[in-house]
Amino acid sequence: MTEPDTVDGRKLRGRRRRAQIIEATLTIVHRDGAAGVTHRTVAKEAGITTSLTLYYFATLDELLVAALTSVTEAYTQRIRQLVDTAEDPVDGLARLIAESAGPGRERALAERELSTLAARRPALRPAARSWRDSVAELARTQSDDPDVIEAFVALTDGLCAAILLGDRSVDPEHIRALLRAALLRPVR
Numbered sequence: 001m002t003e004p005d006t007v008d009g010r011k012l013r014g015r016r017r018r019a020q021i022i023e024a025t026l027t028i029v030h031r032d033g034a035a036g037v038t039h040r041t042v043a044k045e046a047g048i049t050t051s052l053t054l055y056y057f058a059t060l061d062e063l064l065v066a067a068l069t070s071v072t073e074a075y076t077q078r079i080r081q082l083v084d085t086a087e088d089p090v091d092g093l094a095r096l097i098a099e100s101a102g103p104g105r106e107r108a109l110a111e112r113e114l115s116t117l118a119a120r121r122p123a124l125r126p127a128a129r130s131w132r133d134s135v136a137e138l139a140r141t142q143s144d145d146p147d148v149i150e151a152f153v154a155l156t157d158g159l160c161a162a163i164l165l166g167d168r169s170v171d172p173e174h175i176r177a178l179l180r181a182a183l184l185r186p187v188r
Contacts, residue, residue, distance in 0.1 A: 076130050
């Protein structure tokens, strides 16, 4: 009767190892950019053998998709919470975007780098679209105009990029005001 426990233990160790590899990948993306990611560099960062990274992620695209998915799933979950529970989801989104200047900078930078890489690597595109789809879902709670929603999503992308490129403090209230203005103005 111990076999199910053993199998569950193996699955748990496998999930942990996979998460370790993904975290090592994100560390490399933050430090060296996506171009620095290879199975060898990830293995070295994770303190494991290269063959082990290949066991979990047979191709570099699989590894990059897993890393990007890890970041976007965290953002998607937070945005869904805003949609489902926040009194003012736009304010919550403004605060989430503002985190890119502070404690969330490393993850935001990795997400931006990998999302940009998706323009050249089609395997990354579904994961890269996840952020935009979640922001659009939030925008639909405020407007049913498809042009307004599209402009809102583009604004969030632009604000995130500007924050990562900037070196000044970020005011969540200013971001909230910009987001609110985008929702109130018809697109022509």
